[in-house]
Amino acid sequence: MEDKIKALQEEINQYTVQNEEELEAYRMRFISRKSVIGDLLASIKDVAPEKRKEAGIMLNQLKNASQAKFKELIGELEAQKASKQQYDVPDLTLPPIPDELGSIHPLTQVRNRIVEIFERIGFQVVDGPEIEDDHHNFTALNFPPDHPAREMQDTFFIEKNPDIVLRTHTSSVQVRMMEEGEPPFRAIMPGRVFRNEAISARAHCVFHQVEGLYVDKNVSFADLKQTLLHFAKELFGPETGIRLRPSYFPFTEPSAELDIWWGNESEADKRITKGTGWLEIGGCGMVDPYVLESCGIDPEEYTGFAFGMGIERIAMIKYQIKDLRLFTENDIRFLKQFSAFN
Ligand code: PHE
Numbered sequence: 001m002e003d004k005i006k007a008l009q010e011e012i013n014q015y016t017v018q019n020e021e022e023l024e025a026y027r028m029r030f031i032s033r034k035s036v037i038g039d040l041l042a043s044i045k046d047v048a049p050e051k052r053k054e055a056g057i058m059l060n061q062l063k064n065a066s067q068a069k070f071k072e073l074i075g076e077l078e079a080q081k082a083s084k085q086q087y088d089v090p091d092l093t094l095p096p097i098p099d100e101l102g103s104i105h106p107l108t109q110v111r112n113r114i115v116e117i118f119e120r121i122g123f124q125v126v127d128g129p130e131i132e133d134d135h136h137n138f139t140a141l142n143f144p145p146d147h148p149a150r151e152m153q154d155t156f157f158i159e160k161n162p163d164i165v166l167r168t169h170t171s172s173v174q175v176r177m178m179e180e181g182e183p184p185f186r187a188i189m190p191g192r193v194f195r196n197e198a199i200s201a202r203a204h205c206v207f208h209q210v211e212g213l214y215v216d217k218n219v220s221f222a223d224l225k226q227t228l229l230h231f232a233k234e235l236f237g238p239e240t241g242i243r244l245r246p247s248y249f250p251f252t253e254p255s256a257e258l259d260i261w262w263g264n265e266s267e268a269d270k271r272i273t274k275g276t277g278w279l280e281i282g283g284c285g286m287v288d289p290y291v292l293e294s295c296g297i298d299p300e301e302y303t304g305f306a307f308g309m310g311i312e313r314i315a316m317i318k319y320q321i322k323d324l325r326l327f328t329e330n331d332i333r334f335l336k337q338f339s340a341f342n
Pocket of ligand 1: 255
C-alpha cells in the first residue's frame with residue numbers, strides 16, 4: 001500500500017496537461033469516484049490493523065495533494081488558453097486574400113449612362129407600374145379597341161381581367177405623367193416591359209426600355225432630332241450619326257424609326273448592320289394631338305415629342321453582345337467582363 005501511494009504521489013507530481021481532454025483524463029484517474037485513490041480507500045480494510053491508521057493518513061494526504069494538483073492544472077490550462085488567444089490576433093503582415101467583387105449588370109450600367117446623359121439636359125426620371133390597365137397602355141395612346149396595332153405589341157393579359165395587362169412599353173408612364181401634371185414635361189422613363197414573344201438570341205418576353213417625353217410650347221421635330229443626335233454622340237462617341245426613317249405609331253404623328261450610324265468598313269460592321277452601316281435602336285415622333293387632348297392638354301397651345309429605345313439593344317451595340325439571353329442567365333463569366341466598366 002505504501003509503495004503504491006508513493007508511486008501515485010510521484011505520478012501526480014509529474015503530471016502536466018496540454019488540453020481539456022488531458023485534464024479530464026487526470027480527473028478520471030485521481031478525482032472521480034472510480035479513481036485509483038478511491039480504490040485504495042476502499043481497500044484500506046485489507047491492510048493489517050496496526051498499519052491501517054498510518055495508511056489512512058497517507059491516503060488522505062494523497063487525496064488532498066491530488067485535489068490541489070487538479071486546481072493547479074486547471075489554472076495552468078486557463079493561462080495557456082489566454083496566451084494562445086494572443087496568437088490568434090490576425091497577422092497583419094500576411095498578404096490579404098482578395099475579396100470577390102461583384103460588378104454592375106451591363107443593363108444597369110447602360111441605363112445609368114442614359115439617365116446621366118438626359119439628366120444633364122434637364123430631363124427628370126419618372127417611374128410607373130409594370131402592371132397596367134388597358135387605358136394607360138393602349139386607349140389613351142390612341143390604340144382604338146380591336147385596332148391591329150394592339151397585336152403588334154404581343155400583350156400579356158391577366159387571365160381573369162383582360163383590362164389589366166403587363167405593360168408592353170413605358171409609354172404608359174408618359175400617359176400617367178401627362179394626366180397627373182401640367183406642362184411643361186421633360187422626362188425619361190426607364191423600365192421593364194413585357195411582350196409575349198418566344199425567347200431567342202434577338203427577342204425576349206421581358207426587356208427594358210427607356211422612353212422620353214418633352215411637352216412644352218413650340219417644341220418641334222428639329223428639337224427631337226437634335227436631342228437624339230446629342231444623346232447618340234454622348235453614348236457612342238462624337239463621330240456617331242443618326243437617321244430617322246418614316247414609320248408608324250398610333251401615338252405619334254409624324255413617327256420615325258431611329259437608327260444610329262455604326263460604320264460599314266470591316267467585315268464585322270457589315271455583318272452587324274446587314275451591310276447598311278445603320279442600326280435601329282428605337283422609335284420616336286411628335287406626340288399625336290389626339291393623345292395630348294385625351295390627357296387633358298390643349299394641343300393648340302402645346303406640342304411635344306416622344307421617343308422610346310430598347311436598353312438591351314443599346315447594350316448589345318455598345319458591348320457587341322450577340323445573344324440577348326446572356327443578360328438574364330446570370331453567368332458569372334459573362335458578368336465579370338463588365339466589372340472594368342463600373
Ligand atoms: N412605345 C414604342 C414602342 O415600344 C416606342 C415609341 C415611343 C415610339 C415613343 C414613338 C414614341 O414600340
